[in-house]
Amino acid sequence: MAKLTAKTADVYTLYENSVQDPETEVRFLKRVYKKKYNKRPTSLREDFCGTGALACEWVKDSKKNSAMGVDLDPAPLKWGTEHHVASLGKSADRVRLVEADVLKPRDEKFDIVSANNFSYFCFKERDVLLSYFKTVLGSLNKTGFFYLDIYGGPEAQVPQLEEWEYDDYSYVWDQDYFDPVSGDYLCYIHFKFPDGSKIKKAFTYDWRLWNLMEVKDLLIEAGFSSTKVFWEGTDKDGDGNGVFRPVKKGDGAIAWLAYLVATP
Ligand SMILES: C[S@@+](CC[C@H](N)C(=O)[O-])C[C@H]1O[C@@H](n2cnc3c(N)ncnc32)[C@H](O)[C@@H]1O
Incomplete structure (x- = not known):
């Protein structure tokens, strides 16, 4: 396949x-x-x-x-x-x-x-x-x-990338930005594939x-x-x-x- x-x-x-x-x-x-x-x-x-x-x-x-x-x-x-x-x-x-x-x-x-x-x-x-x-x-x-x-x-507030590998792709949870004053929180989901291709910012979350x-x-x-x-x-x-x-x-x-x- x-x-x-x-x-x-x-x-x-x-x-x-x-x-x-x-x-x-x-x-x-x-x-x-x-x-x-x-x-x-x-x-x-x-x-x-x-x-x-x-x-x-x-x-x-x-x-x-x-x-x-x-x-x-x-x-x-x-x-x-x-x-x-x-x-x-x-x-x-x-x-x-x-x-x-x-x-x-x-x-x-x-x-x-x-x-x-x-x-x-x-x-x-x-x-x-x-x-x-x-x-x-x-x-x-x-x-x-x-x-x-x-x-x-505490880790929810830290800008970081977390990656989970599945059989034919990787899922990346991107905690991009957190502001402790407003609570503003910007996160993305990216996907990566075995051939090196990526779907960056497949989903964007502009949250508090x-x-x-x-x-x-x-x-x-x-x-x-x-x-x-x-x-x-x-x-x-x-x-x-x-x-x-x-x-x-x-x-x-x-x-x-x-x-x-x-x-x-
Ligand atoms: C994180 S996704 C959730 C998808 C799915 N329900 C899940 O559990 O994974 C958030 C969804 O909320 C929708 N959304 C955001 N604001 C909304 C609103 N005020 N009323 C209805 N849907 C809204 C977005 O269009 C998006 O599809």
Whole structure:
């Protein structure tokens, strides 16, 4: 088979393969919801959905499930429609990928609203993030929750390149710039290929690096009644083991990724 190059690669395929794991997320969401409400969740809205990978996996998981994905950018929505939605066959009518701003309130309510891969970091102003959280709260059923992720630790603030090698390409996470005064945080994803070709700045993230306590406080200020932090456990070498459990205290990891679940 011909080796992948910058010319032949599809950036959405590479992105999904490198940073997303919708099957694991669906399992996590079902487990957390069942524990909290002792029933199965059926409706999900994936905010900042990009290609709608989670929304489509949700619909695939059960005939009772339905999902909406919301994103401003028509390009990943089109890709997701052609790839994920199309492959759902008859179940495709249970998912809608909508081009819209997540800040705009919608009437429909959901069991779960998700905001993944730190996408809400694009809201740099406190008032804007607060208004987004209020909008999410207004979109949740009484027995519902908001699911979002966050990362941090001292290493998150350090300009650096981290590279992960896959079979036919490398994924590079580029923390280009962090300003401790404003919290401004500029990151990129680049891809490199065996023939030496590159896709530089395949994705650009102009963010504010929010910290966990700020986000928890803002969720409560927005009207959520409680927040839970799910922290990753460690294996015998002290490395992350991929198992996230609710905690009251974290640990001194120099870089961490955690999940937050906020209930109405
Ligand atoms: C980091 S990507 C997330 C892609 C995917 N959901 C994931 O989990 O990896 C961020 C996405 O948020 C979208 N986005 C940014 N601001 C938005 C807004 N105000 N409303 C809707 N989507 C927005 C961008 O178009 C982009 O597709």
